[in-house]
Amino acid sequence: MRDLLPEDASAVIGGPLGRRAAPRERGLPRLLPFVVVLLLLPMSGAVLRQGHCMSNGWNGDDQFWRGCFSDLPAQYQLAGLERGLPGWIAGEVRLDQMPLLSGLMSAVGGLVPEAGWLDATRWYVVLWTVVIAVCLALAVRCVALIRPQRLDLATQLALSPIHIVAALLSPDLVVVTLVLAAMLADVRRRPTLAGVLLGLALLGHAWVGLVAIALVIAARRLDRVPEAVRTVAVAVATALGIAVVLTFASTDIVTQPLMTWWGEKPGYGSVLLIPELAGHPLPDRVAPLFALLGWAGAIWAAVLMARRAWRPATWAQVAAFALPVLALTGPSVPVQAALWVLPLAILAGVSWRTHLGFVAVEAVHATALWLHIGAASDPDKGLPPAWYAVIVLGRAIAWCFLLWSIWYTPVDNPAPRPQPLPPREVRPQESAAL
Numbered sequence: 001m002r003d004l005l006p007e008d009a010s011a012v013i014g015g016p017l018g019r020r021a022a023p024r025e026r027g028l029p030r031l032l033p034f035v036v037v038l039l040l041l042p043m044s045g046a047v048l049r050q051g052h053c054m055s056n057g058w059n060g061d062d063q064f065w066r067g068c069f070s071d072l073p074a075q076y077q078l079a080g081l082e083r084g085l086p087g088w089i090a091g092e093v094r095l096d097q098m099p100l101l102s103g104l105m106s107a108v109g110g111l112v113p114e115a116g117w118l119d120a121t122r123w124y125v126v127l128w129t130v131v132i133a134v135c136l137a138l139a140v141r142c143v144a145l146i147r148p149q150r151l152d153l154a155t156q157l158a159l160s161p162i163h164i165v166a167a168l169l170s171p172d173l174v175v176v177t178l179v180l181a182a183m184l185a186d187v188r189r190r191p192t193l194a195g196v197l198l199g200l201a202l203l204g205h206a207w208v209g210l211v212a213i214a215l216v217i218a219a220r221r222l223d224r225v226p227e228a229v230r231t232v233a234v235a236v237a238t239a240l241g242i243a244v245v246l247t248f249a250s251t252d253i254v255t256q257p258l259m260t261w262w263g264e265k266p267g268y269g270s271v272l273l274i275p276e277l278a279g280h281p282l283p284d285r286v287a288p289l290f291a292l293l294g295w296a297g298a299i300w301a302a303v304l305m306a307r308r309a310w311r312p313a314t315w316a317q318v319a320a321f322a323l324p325v326l327a328l329t330g331p332s333v334p335v336q337a338a339l340w341v342l343p344l345a346i347l348a349g350v351s352w353r354t355h356l357g358f359v360a361v362e363a364v365h366a367t368a369l370w371l372h373i374g375a376a377s378d379p380d381k382g383l384p385p386a387w388y389a390v391i392v393l394g395r396a397i398a399w400c401f402l403l404w405s406i407w408y409t410p411v412d413n414p415a416p417r418p419q420p421l422p423p424r425e426v427r428p429q430e431s432a433a434l
Contacts (some may be wrong), residue, residue, distance in 0.1 A: 031151060032144050036137050038158040043133050045164035050125065057118050064374040065381070067367060071170045076109060076124045077117075084110020091250035096260040099246055099253050100204035101171050104131075125168070132167055135177040142180040143347055146187050146316070156346045161359045165366050166336045175204035176343055179211055182231075183316060183347070186215070191227045195234025202239040206261075207340055210295070210326050212236075214302045214319040221312045262288050267332025268369055271396050277385040287331035294329025298322045305407070320344035321406045324399050333395075335366045341399075345406055354405040361398035365391055 053068035058077070063069045079094045080087060087093050088106035095102040108131065112123045136158075144154035167173060178201035185194035198215075201208040212232045219228030246253045266272035266287050275282055302322035306313050313321075323344060327337050338358070346355065368383055368391040375382020383391075 028144065028148050028151070032141065032154070035144060035151065035154050035158050036140050038155060039133070039136050039140055039163070042159060042161055042163035043129075043136065043167065045161075046167045047129060049164060050168060054122060054125065058121060061374045061377045064370040067370050069370060069373075070125070070168055072105075072128050072168065073121045073125055075105060076112075076121055079105075081106055081109030081124070082112060082120065086110075088253070089249045091252050096257055098204050098206070098257050099243065100200060101174065102253065102257075104171055104174060128171065129168060132171070132173050135173045136163065136167070139173070139177045139180050139343060142177070142184045143343070146180075146184050146347060150349070153346050153349065156352060156355055157343055160342065160346075160355065162338050162342055162362060165359065165363050166339050170334075170336045172205070172336045172339050175201050175208065176339055178204070179208060180343060180347070182235075186227075186231060186315060189227070191231040192234055195231040196238050198231065198235035199238025199242075202235055203242060205340070207323060207326055210298050210302070210322055211319045211344075213299060214322055215315050217299075217302045217306045218313055218315045218318040221306055222314075261291075261331070264288060264331040267334075268372075269333030269335070269337070269365065269392060269395070270331060271328070271392060272331070274389045274392060277389040277392075291330050294326050297329065298326035301325045301403075314348075316344055316347040317349075317406065320348040321403060324403050328396055328399055335362065335369065338362045341402070345402060348406050349409045350402070350405050351409070354402065358398060358402050361395055365395045 050068050050070065052066040053063050053070075053073070056062065058068070058070065058073040075081060075095065075097075080092055081095075083090075083092050083106070085103065085107050087110075088095075088103055093102065093106050095105065097105065108127050109124060111127055112120050114120075115123065140154050140158045143157050144151055147153050178197050182194040182197035182201065185191075185197060198208065198212055202212070212235055216225070216228045216232055219225045243254050247255075264287055265284070266276060266282060270287070272282060272287055272290060299322065302318050305318045305321040320341070323341050327333055327341060330337075342355070342358065345358075368388055371381075371383035372385070372388040373382075375384065
């Protein structure tokens, strides 16, 4: 199958390719550039969402009422990112991000030309928009090459409305792209390259560790355990090696994100925040301990998916089933958490209907979150805590439905094995001739 959209939706672009279409017109090299260009549609929507803040600045509660808040300009204004990589290595940049993302944010900050406060922030957002668009293009290409017979999956990722909601909120798409690139390297039987890419991604987000565990779990049923172990070993060695080098430069680069996570209280998007919204906050340390239990539950989910699936599940399918469990049990479930899960779910084969329903819930939650934060300054205009608790609970139910969809999503049947020819009947004349 090389159609860009599912059969019931392909009428939008003139219907599926006919059987008389020239082979080169159906070839991946011919269709993939068109699919990659499609990502400009949702990215344009993401840029338009930033229009008000781009004109008036990312300050005050107006950015919440207008729905154009983003961590990127906020961190640039507060964390000293204008000092660039030298300031990051010297420990002058105040970021709680993992080393890969904090380093990239500092590197981009060092590229901003000298200008006024607002103009410099605009430059920073524009530069990150370019970086994220390039990462998304590479991610779409990786999905297409991993599943070349399901080009509609790459189209799903390229056209996903989730990019309008969350792409420009954070640099998380860099980590997602590295994970998808590692999966492509694994498909092409290049375990060392896959390990290096996975190790770099591990320096960007802790959830990548679960993706690495999912690789080993999935490999047991696919008889690829040695390759998987090699990939994970290279990933761990890469991450530890870079972390040790960075520790000599500045210990806080590596330790600060861990200390922040251990002391974190229930945050936005987490079901653990619901008691606090009801006026009964949970005790300290509950959030990180619950997150540790979430890791155990996510690993169990990965094992369940690998063992109970009706046919051997791929790395992407196991990871896509386990990652929502980890995300839902985290101290917070930010808006950009959908970017971690949805590309893997698409690669696992979820339908457009499930995809768009999930994005719709994420869009509602994002809007509710900005209104809830804005309520601190204007309760009459913002969203009350009780209503935000309802939205958080509904979002958790939607994520559970995504899990159900991944479990029951049919996967492509393997190519049928050639059947042996039936024995040819020997006629009497031929028998006499012998």
